[in-house]
Amino acid sequence: MGVFLTTMLFFSITGTPTDAACHCNTAAACAVFPSSPCSQVGCQDGWFGSYCQRRNIAIGQRATQSSTFTENSDRTGYTDYRFEARYGVDGRATTNFYSKPFTCTHTATGDKQPTWTVHLSSSHTDKIQHIKLYLRDGFLDRNKGMKINVGGQLCFQWSTDRYPPASADVKCQQALTGNTLIIQTSEYLALCEVQIFVCSDGWFGEDCDKQCHCFVNTEICDKITGQCLSGCAPGYMGTDCQTECPDGYYGNCTTECGNCLNAADCNKTTGICLGDCEPGWLTDTCLQPCEEGYYGDCTSKCGNCYNAACCNKDTGICPGGCAAGWLTGTCLQPCQDGRYGMNCASHCGNCLDGHVCNKSTGMCPRGCAEGWMNDTCVHPCPGGYYGTDCTSKCGNCLENDVCNKSTGICPNGCAAGWINNTCHNMCDDGRYGSGCTSGCGHCKSGTVCDRTNGICGSGCDGGYSGARCEQCPATSGHSNQVVPVAATLGTLLILALIALLTAIIYIRRLKNQLGVLQKKPEDNYISLDERTKDPVVENTYEQINNSTPYVNMGEDHQGRI
Structure with missing residues (x-):
C-alpha cells in the first residue's frame, strides 16, 4: 500500500498529464484516448491533427x-x-x-x-x-x-x-x-x-501529436519544441523529452535498473522490475540488498559463517567458510554426530555414556567417560590415575604397573599385601603376601605381621623363631644347626649299625664252625691250618669269648646279643 501511494504521489507531480481533453469526434474514440489517435473518426469542430489536439x-x-x-x-x-x-x-x-x-x-x-x-x-x-x-x-x-x-x-x-x-x-x-x-x-x-x-496544453509538434513529458506535470512544455523548463519526466530524455531511456536505465536515464530477475528491464519511468528481484535484493526496484544476515528472497537466514561474517546475499555462501560445527557452502548443515570443529575435521572425545559432543567446541555435555579428562575428553588420565575426571588414584599394582585408566584394575594383579581388582584393600589381619594367601606366623602377643612380607615386627611368641616366627621350639642353643646335625648323626648311626650287624653275622658263622671243632678240641685245634690263625680274628674271638656269653644259635632261645 505504501508503494502504491508513493507511486501515485510521484505521478501526481511528475510525468505526462493523464487528463488531457479528448476532441475526437466519437465517445468510443475518446474512451481509448490518448492511447489511440482520432484519425479514423475525425475531430470536433475547430480541432485538427491525428490526436485532435491542434x-x-x-x-x-x-x-x-x-x-x-x-x-x-x-x-x-x-x-x-x-x-x-x-x-x-x-x-x-x-x-x-x-x-x-x-x-x-x-x-x-x-x-x-x-x-x-x-x-x-x-x-x-x-x-x-x-x-x-x-x-x-x-x-x-x-x-x-x-x-x-x-x-x-x-x-x-x-x-x-x-x-x-x-x-x-x-x-x-x-x-x-x-x-x-x-x-x-x-x-x-x-x-x-x-x-x-x-x-493544446500538454501537446506539441507540427501536428500536435506529441505529448509533453515534463518533470513537473503541471508545466506546459514549449508547444513548438517540446522543451520543458523543469526537465524531462522520469523515463525520458532529449531536448523534447520524447526519447525513452535506453534499456536498463530509468528515471533521468542515468540511473541503472535494479537487480531484476533474469536481467529483465525495469519500468523506465519508475524503475520497478516487471518480475521478481534477483536473489539477494528487495523492494519493487530491487535496489535494496537483503538485510544483514539474510539472502536469496531475503527471507532465508544466513548460515553459521566463520567469525559471524555475513553470507553472500545472492547465494548464501559464507565467504570465509563455516563456523566450527557446520558444513557446506551455506553453513546450515551441522557436523555429523561424533565430529566437531572447523570443517567438522575433529573427532569427538570419550564422552560419558557415549553422548555426542558439542559440534562447535567438542565439549562433552555431561563430562568424560572414565579414564579421560579435559573438556573435550581426548586426553587420557595421567599415569597413576583413573576413573571419572581422573580423580581416583591407582592402587598398589604389582611391580608398580599402571592401572587401567577406566576401571583402575591392575593388569598383573596386586603388589604383596593388597587384594581386590584395584588393589586398594590391604590383606586382612593375619594374612600377607601376594593375593594375601599366606598366614602370619606366631608373632608376639598376637600382633599382626607385615602384610607385605609376613615379618613379625614385634618378635615371636615363646619358643618360636625366624623373621616370620614360623620355626618350632629348639632343643639346644644351636637353633639354626639342630636339624642338619641331627640328620648327619642319624645317618652315621645307621651306617655303624649296618657295619656292626655285618660283623656279628660273620662272627656267628665263625663260632658255628668253632663249635664243631670243639668236640675234638685237641685234634681240631692242632690241625688248624696256620693260615687261619689270623691275629685280628683271634683277638676278636678272645674278646667276644671273654665278654659275651655263648649262645647256641641252633637252640630256641631268646636273648639279646
Whole structure:
C-alpha cells in the first residue's frame, strides 16, 4: 500500500498529464484516448491533427481589413454584398470565392496596401508558427509578394514574383508570440479562411501529436519544441523529452535498473522490475540488498559463517567458510554426530555414556567417560590415575604397573599385601603376601605381621623363631644347626649299625664252625691250618669269648646279643 501511494504521489507531480481533453469526434474514440489517435473518426469542430489536439485559435476572433469589396451582380442576387473581414475566420474553409453562403473576404478596388488582421485574445501567449491559408482560386497571381506578420514580426513572405497556392500551409521562420496576425499584399487581398494552429496544453509538434513529458506535470512544455523548463519526466530524455531511456536505465536515464530477475528491464519511468528481484535484493526496484544476515528472497537466514561474517546475499555462501560445527557452502548443515570443529575435521572425545559432543567446541555435555579428562575428553588420565575426571588414584599394582585408566584394575594383579581388582584393600589381619594367601606366623602377643612380607615386627611368641616366627621350639642353643646335625648323626648311626650287624653275622658263622671243632678240641685245634690263625680274628674271638656269653644259635632261645 505504501508503494502504491508513493507511486501515485510521484505521478501526481511528475510525468505526462493523464487528463488531457479528448476532441475526437466519437465517445468510443475518446474512451481509448490518448492511447489511440482520432484519425479514423475525425475531430470536433475547430480541432485538427491525428490526436485532435491542434486547435485553430483564429476561429471566431475579431477580424478587420483595410477596405471591403462590395459586389452587386447576379452572383449576389443583384444586391449589394460586402465581403467583410469576419468571413476569414468563420470556420468554413474553401477556395471557391462564390461558394454559398458567401464565406470569403475581399478588399476594395484601389486599395494600395490591402491588409487583413485577426485580433487574438489578449490572454493568448502561445507561440505561433503554423498557419494555413485558403485563398481565392483563379486569381492567385494577385498574391505575389504576400507577407504575414505576427505581433509586428515577420512570419513569412513570398518573393514579389512568387505567390502561395490556393491552399497554403505556412510555417513561420521562427515561432512568434503576438496577439495579432496581419496579412498584406500589394494589389487585391481575398481570403476565404485563415487558420492559426496552436497545440493544446500538454501537446506539441507540427501536428500536435506529441505529448509533453515534463518533470513537473503541471508545466506546459514549449508547444513548438517540446522543451520543458523543469526537465524531462522520469523515463525520458532529449531536448523534447520524447526519447525513452535506453534499456536498463530509468528515471533521468542515468540511473541503472535494479537487480531484476533474469536481467529483465525495469519500468523506465519508475524503475520497478516487471518480475521478481534477483536473489539477494528487495523492494519493487530491487535496489535494496537483503538485510544483514539474510539472502536469496531475503527471507532465508544466513548460515553459521566463520567469525559471524555475513553470507553472500545472492547465494548464501559464507565467504570465509563455516563456523566450527557446520558444513557446506551455506553453513546450515551441522557436523555429523561424533565430529566437531572447523570443517567438522575433529573427532569427538570419550564422552560419558557415549553422548555426542558439542559440534562447535567438542565439549562433552555431561563430562568424560572414565579414564579421560579435559573438556573435550581426548586426553587420557595421567599415569597413576583413573576413573571419572581422573580423580581416583591407582592402587598398589604389582611391580608398580599402571592401572587401567577406566576401571583402575591392575593388569598383573596386586603388589604383596593388597587384594581386590584395584588393589586398594590391604590383606586382612593375619594374612600377607601376594593375593594375601599366606598366614602370619606366631608373632608376639598376637600382633599382626607385615602384610607385605609376613615379618613379625614385634618378635615371636615363646619358643618360636625366624623373621616370620614360623620355626618350632629348639632343643639346644644351636637353633639354626639342630636339624642338619641331627640328620648327619642319624645317618652315621645307621651306617655303624649296618657295619656292626655285618660283623656279628660273620662272627656267628665263625663260632658255628668253632663249635664243631670243639668236640675234638685237641685234634681240631692242632690241625688248624696256620693260615687261619689270623691275629685280628683271634683277638676278636678272645674278646667276644671273654665278654659275651655263648649262645647256641641252633637252640630256641631268646636273648639279646
